Amino acid sequence: MEHILSLIVFFPLIAGIFGFVINKENVKTFGISVAFVEFLLSIVLWIAYDPTNSGYQFVEYSALIPQFGVGFYLGVDGISLFLVILSTFMTLVSLVALNIKKDIKNLVITILFLEMTLVGVFLSLDMILFYIFWELSLIPMLYIIGAWGSGQRIYAAIKFFLYTFAGSALMLVGILYLGYQYYLATGTWSFAIPDWYLLVLPFNTQLWLFGAFFLAFAVKVPMFPFHTWLPYAHGQAPTVGSILLAAVMLKMGTYAFIRFSLPLFPDASVYFLYPVAIIATIMVIYAAMVAYAQKDIKQVIAYSSISHMGIIILGIFAMNAEGITGSIFLMLSHGIVSGALFMLVGVIYDRRHTKLMSEFGGLATVMPRYAAIFGVLMMAAVGLPLTVGFVGEFLSLLGFYRVSWEITVIAGSGIILGAVYMLTLYRKSFFGKVVKEENKTLKDLDKREFAALIPLVALVVILGVYPKPILTTIDMSVRKTIQTMERKALLPDTKKFLLKVNSIGGTK
């Protein structure tokens, strides 16, 4: 178990390299087996993980550049554990659902490479290592969108790459500066995050660094108004790309907020609380409105992702255990639900080569199973209780209510607007009479699609009914993060704020 984290990170890469010698017909099976083994490894990690210990577990360290304190430093805690499992799981599912024939070998290897970078991002405890994985993850996605996308794929791919890449540039400066600050404070260099957690930064420095990191994370999330790459990327990406992009890659940004912004810059986080919350609220409502206006099913779901990410941000910036735990759970649930929805759009796109709502109507009659599964996931997306979507949304909003009920009410209208665009989408595509001739002969889901979708639907229900084991594990580590914040807070206002949002009762 000692090196399980390195194994989880590099297994897909090494296996992917072996993929070059597999012949074309078998490469998909090979990919699925690799992803399955990787998924099992992450499950083993979960089983071996000690939920009563809130710190980093299975920590591995080997120095890379000892002079500058850069090391190969991996560790897992409650915050990252389930995101790793989400990554491996969604990769597996998306490979099962894969039905692209063109250059399949390259695609499978690229996906495995992407899996490595995603897992690496969540497991890195060294900032330089984190940055490397963070940026590396762009390359396979660029390739996936650019090579297997549709229509304006080159434009979309380049936009995606440059936008997110430019956003991260400032983060690198921030990382280097923080390392230097650590050097000034202690006399040794270190880029290890646990070391940085000990570093108390002056308020002004915090503000600047928060800004530098914020831009990188905000583009990745994507937060309003840095979101415009997302609809293009989703619009042109192949189904597998959309699934991984929405399910896992967007979570990198929100994960980074919890991992870095909050504990490293507690005062600045509280200082910027309201601006961020207002942006998040705008995201929720604005994206929901834009989603409602869309004509393309996939774009509706793409914009709905932005809307949901807004609630995740709110939960994070509630800065209490309810909110942050809820937002992490919402990341997981959104990963499952949006991944599944993109897969469903892929199903219909494969059959009709269009994603426009106006081309459909009455699908419930011709494809009842498809409609049923879509319906379940739609309900999860609008946050119906006992589906996975409710728990996270409820907790995130519950958490933020303590900070500001006004903003919560406004952002909470997202649950209304979410129902508006989702139900309209469903009504336009699935209800009514079958008008178009070519829709009358559509085939319902086949075995391959079922195999990919059933686990997702099952998870939607199971995690909606019994989320507790996951929540408690997350909660342990979240509390530790909040303690770090409290310990590091400089300003009395920050301390007071943290105390208030983490306690019950009192005035107002």
Added chain:
Amino acid sequence: MITLTHYLVLSGILFSLGIVGVLRRKNLLMLFFSTEILLNAVNIGFTAVSKYYGDLSGQIFSFFIIAIAASEVAVGLGLLVLWYKRSGTVDLDSLQMMKG
């Protein structure tokens, strides 16, 4: 009395001449001459300062520059001849293949 200033002024004048040559001349051969003038202007400067401070490293530098200039001209002229054989001209404007 010829002072250091005179040498440096001379070096400056030669350098300016060389610069003008580099900028104005279109003939590759003339360009080589101009570069040589530039290098020699620098050489004069180095030697004069070296003498003034009584430090030999400046003069050693000059030797290096002369050696390098000689080898450069050797290679350069070789290429020039090759170019002349290929295109029949030594005009600068004929060399525009590296357009961006």
Added chain:
Amino acid sequence: MEKYLFVALFAPLVGSLFSLLFTAKEKNTITAIVTSALLLLSFVSSLTLLVSIHDGLTLHVKMMDWISAGNLNLPFGFIVDNVSVIMMVTVTLVSTVVNVYSMGYMGHDKGYNRFFTYISAFVFSMLILVMSDNFVGLFIGWEGVGLCSYLLIGFWYEKESASWAGNEAFIMNRVADLGMLMGLFLIYWQFGTFEYDKVFAHVGSLNPAIVTSIGLLLFIGAMGKSAQFPFHTWLADAMEGPTPVSALIHAATMVTAGVYLVIRASALFSLIPEVGHIIATLGAFVAVFAASMALVNRDLKRIIAYSTLSQLGYMFVAAGLGAYWIALFHLMTHAFFKSLLFLGAGNIMHAMDDELDIKKMGGLFGIMPYTATLMAVASVALCGVYPFAGFFSKDMILAAAFNGGNFYIWFALFIGAGMTAFYSFRLIMLVFFGDKVHKKLGFHPHETYPFVLWALLPLGILSTVAGFFEKPFEEFVTEILSKYEITIPHATELGLIFLTSAFVILVIVATIYKYNKGGFSKQLENMPIYLLLKNQYYIPKIYEEVIFKPYYRLSTFAWKQIDVKIIDFIVDLIAKTLYILGQKSRKMQSGNLSDMLRWMVVGIVALLALAIFYRPGM
């Protein structure tokens, strides 16, 4: 006893999952039989629980933990006490009847198996709603019944109007749910828990302003589910669903959930009489408002729907004035006679090939006497004629309004009672008596299957006799609900009852007389007031024009103008600027050696200048 609780709760779920297996298959009667049996089982278990609760037992079960994060620890907990068991019995009884009824009603529908899946799922959600021991559990059921309502309203999804109505119901409920959710958040941050016991135990020591906010927010939720003004439009549109659904969900059970919430949280609402007053006033307003729309409507089901709305107003009056047990009593009796009325209407629709216009019927009494009798019973019960069920519960509400000194509320309810009598008998007269208009239109009505009529019989009996259980009912539920003292003199009370009854009977007689004579003249239909009522006060139109359409326009604007033309334009502008800059500076790379040399000189000069003028640290 716990096993009865679990049987009562999970039997419908089992039934739902069972028939779920058949949804994609051909009609299979086994789904209906199994779900009916399981609902009956649930009903029997509920009855058993009722008996043991009557003997002084209260069940409180924690099933398993659900959510825990931070200070929050939320289990699935269920409580069966005097209030919830009444609801359980009512819900399971009506749903069993409706399920059996639907075997006949839905007999030829291609979504037969799907229908029973939904109905049982609904009952399960409703039971969660009433049995939960905490607010979030209630919210689960709350949303669950909302989902089932959405699915069942849009059951015939091929109909454009049906799927639209389903969406409307779901979204409008969501609006109100947001208010309720905020109420829940407020409760959590005050008490650190959602459990009724703990919340109500400490609610007294709280700042009254906060209690008021909680009360108002919860009531917003209740308004949505119970379709109170201004959320009322969805209920009338919900009549797009199959009629058994209207009977079960949109009359007897789900729409009363709002009333149930107020009763359940009576410990909280009794602390804030001013909010109660608002509730009662709104209830009285809706009682008249909805009844007025029923006066002129020609749609069989919509008339009954508006009647439901109006009766919900009555219940809210009682609940708002603190007469919780009366509200619950009316809720129960209403469930019986209103579902009966709807199911009777279903028989008529069946007979009339789904025709809903009551002006196209007439004279059906001779053809369907049993249905007519049942509906007549339900109507007199609704109007509150002695000795039918409505008389007892409705008169108690009027007495309570008078008792509290809220004479305007009393008066509104009084007028409402008159309107109820009018529209009920207008419907009866137009459908069952008078000219046989349907013959001219080529309909061939027939009485429905006998087993369907037998299924309706329990409801008919209950509509007739339920009122006599008033005293035991009061004793039973006031064990946990606060008692309500009528302080006005007994003679006044009797006088009021007499007055109301006399008024109602007068209106009934007048209506029968008038419609026997051929009804009102056509000229009335051009009066502005008639048009106003017929168009439902233009409220759906206003919503359409003021909310739906502008929202769509705004959305399109946000997408086409803001997103594409501003935000994305700026992003692309940055990229384009860089690109154009590159294009321009390309010319520097002319490939001409002398150009390059010139640039080199420029560089040298620049560097020289830097070296001469820039002295860091000086």
